[in-house]
Amino acid sequence: MRSRIAVLASGSGSNLQALLEHLDERGEQRGGDVVLVVSNRRDAGALARARDRNIASVALAANADENALDALLREQDVDLVVLAGYLTLVPPALVRRFRGAMLNVHPALLPAFGGPGMYGRRVHEAVLQGGARVSGVTVHFVDEVYDHGAIIAQWPVPVFEEDSADTLAARVLRVEHVLFPRVVDAVAADAIVLDDDSRVRGAFLTGPQGWAFSLPRDATRLTADIESALAR
Numbered sequence: 001m002r003s004r005i006a007v008l009a010s011g012s013g014s015n016l017q018a019l020l021e022h023l024d025e026r027g028e029q030r031g032g033d034v035v036l037v038v039s040n041r042r043d044a045g046a047l048a049r050a051r052d053r054n055i056a057s058v059a060l061a062a063n064a065d066e067n068a069l070d071a072l073l074r075e076q077d078v079d080l081v082v083l084a085g086y087l088t089l090v091p092p093a094l095v096r097r098f099r100g101a102m103l104n105v106h107p108a109l110l111p112a113f114g115g116p117g118m119y120g121r122r123v124h125e126a127v128l129q130g131g132a133r134v135s136g137v138t139v140h141f142v143d144e145v146y147d148h149g150a151i152i153a154q155w156p157v158p159v160f161e162e163d164s165a166d167t168l169a170a171r172v173l174r175v176e177h178v179l180f181p182r183v184v185d186a187v188a189a190d191a192i193v194l195d196d197d198s199r200v201r202g203a204f205l206t207g208p209q210g211w212a213f214s215l216p217r218d219a220t221r222l223t224a225d226i227e228s229a230l231a232r
């Protein structure tokens with residue numbers, strides 16, 4: 001039974017697009033389908049992308065009450081919620097209801113460079129400011145504490161001397177577009193789960209140089225995909 005996925009996004013929706021394209025590529029093997037896109041911004045590119053694909057899309061008014069989002073998710077019988085740059089608070093009751101079924105992508109290697117207010121280019125400015133030589137992408141389960149839930153997968157992204165926040169953001173985003181959809185697909189297919197003691201269980205693979213990440217997929221294939229994404 002395929003998961004019914006809702007994507008919550010406030011921005012251009014490039015991660016939504018990457019997810020839609022990955023699920024298309026997976027065809028009958030895909031773990032779920034995006035059935036709803038919700039934004040807190042009427043002009044979000046993510047809503048336009050949803051409309052282009054005839055996927056239900058809703059702009060939530062800033063003063064919408066807590067239950068409005070929950071009602072939308074129930075209406076569409078959603079069982080997996082994906083935050084792809086959703087820049088407003090998810091009601092704690094909803095986070096609890098979707099424990100183990102709500103994911104977020106963060107454009108740095110949590111727990112570093114995360115937490116309240118750390119989003120968008122602020123993250124990359126902090127990475128450069130801190131002199132980090134490696135940044136990266138984190139995909140994690142969402143819990144009641146911002147950017148804190150159990151980490152599912154991470155992938156390092158090099159920081160170069162000449163980087164600006166924009167060049168680093170673009171490099172990290174390209175890796176997000178490869179890693180995030182594959183993790184969403186694996187969680188949608190129950191190949192990765194959050195168990196009762198908040199540990200992530202899934203087909204653990206040790207990638208090259210001993211990087212451990214929980215993806216039930218050939219690490220060399222993922223490395224090749226990411227390397228070609230970085231080469232673009």
Ligand code: GRF
Pocket residue numbers: 009010011012013014015016046084085086105106107120173176
């Ligand atoms: C991404 O950089 C993601 O890491 C962050 O929000 C941004 C969303 O970008 N959580 P897009 O709207 O998917 O292009």
